[in-house]
Ligand SMILES: [Ca+2]
């Protein structure tokens with residue numbers, strides 16, 4: 001997200017701190033009234049934080065959120081929240097219970113929600129020295145603020161939703177730490193003996209204690225579907241959320257309070273909430289309803305804020321230069337709020353960081369591998385379709401795995417097809433022509449028949465008619481002859497047995513030898529005649 005997401009609390013805290021530094025150490029460089037005014041503007045400017053995620057519009061709800069730094073003010077109060085019992089708020093987190101026996105603590109929003117659907121990102125740590133801890137932590141969305149009670153530090157028979165992070169295995173089924181969700185209409189008493197297993201909507205077995213990184217729960221309630229995603233705290237990767245609970249047709253009070261509570265028993269864990277970030281969710285059609293503040297105004301406030309921040313920083317840096325010792329002291333003071341780490345914890349953290357970065361690389365590789373496989377499959381399917389279409393594109397990119405196949409190419413096939421088409425059209429032409437000729441012949445025959453029957457008796461003296469009829473007769477004869485020939489011609493190859501018996505003696509009885517002999521005899525006779533003629537002529541010359 002490149003949108004500057006800054007909580008109002010953060011702003012308020014930073015403004016207050018800056019104000020404190022500037023007013024106490026610098027003798028009031030900045031007018032507190034101006035700071036207050038700007039701060040009010042900023043609250044308004046932060047109303048509109050719409051992140052379009054899969055068509056759902058998210059809006060940051062600062063009145064239902066807290067997060068470090070400057071989570072709690074100097075007097076220990078958390079803006080828009082109230083906490084009691086054994087809970088302690090610091091700049092970095094809210095410790096709902098310290099790791100002491102029989103502690104109970106809780107924190108609740110001051111205001112009731114004014115939106116239907118929401119998503120809460122709860123970041124917390126449950127840490128204890130023992131292998132087993134107790135009792136657990138609970139997230140609440142309830143029609144009324146909770147008071148001290150037996151359900152993870154809060155009252156029983158609540159109206160609304162509880163998501164329980166149950167550390168202690170009361171029913172001894174070796175299935176804790178366990179995460180479960182339960183909806184109560186105010187009538188049910190939480191079944192501690194069975195870890196609530198008889199009453200839960202759904203749940204999942206997840207170890208959330210003593211993790212190198214904070215554990216996160218994303219609890220979403222949108223259009224009556226409850227989804228709980230869990231980040232197990234083994235890495236600091238945003239993508240490591242896993243689905244734990246998904247339950248449809250969940251009906252919760254229309255408006256309610258958010259809260260977190262925790263309790264310890266004979267065993268004790270620290271239950272720390274680092275962040276509680278709420279977004280209201282709106283579907284795109286709901287989002288069309290205009291907000292109370294339009295974009296232009298929001299942008300104006302934002303630029304004003306940026307200028308203010310810049311100016312403030314400049315002044316702060318200048319003061320730091322002038323008073324290096326005081327600045328160092330102040331920084332050290334701030335550091336005291338930080339979480340204490342000893343060497344082994346730091347080392348462990350480094351190991352986990354290394355592992356998580358390796359994990360990241362592996363994930364990246366996996367994604368790339370998927371991409372490559374996808375691409376390969378796509379090209380294979382294209383190759384297959386081309387081959388089945390008759391044109392093999394052999395050896396596209398593979399290293400010569402294919403056997404060269406001797407087949408006709410596309411253009412050759414096209415040529416053959418074109419030839420065939422031409423032949424078909426020629427055959428059709430011939431057929432038409434033959435049909436035409438036949439038609440004409442039939443016409444002529446009919447006309448002739450009519451001529452024989454009617455013309456002769458009526459116009460016997462007409463010279464033209466007689467000529468025409470004679471011509472027609474001739475034509476008829478020739479046509480008949482042609483017909484007979486054709487019949488003979490067609491009949492011979494197909495049913496040639498009958499015709500063959502008749503024609504063979506007439507046509508094929510002279511053998512080649514006889515023919516040659518006859519020719520030779522003829523030649524001899526011609527030569528003898530020529531010799532005889534010549535001798536006759538010579539005798540006649542003698543006489544002249
Ligand atoms: Ca339990």
Ligand SMILES: [Ca+2]
Nearest residue numbers: 169171175195
């Ligand atoms: Ca259990």
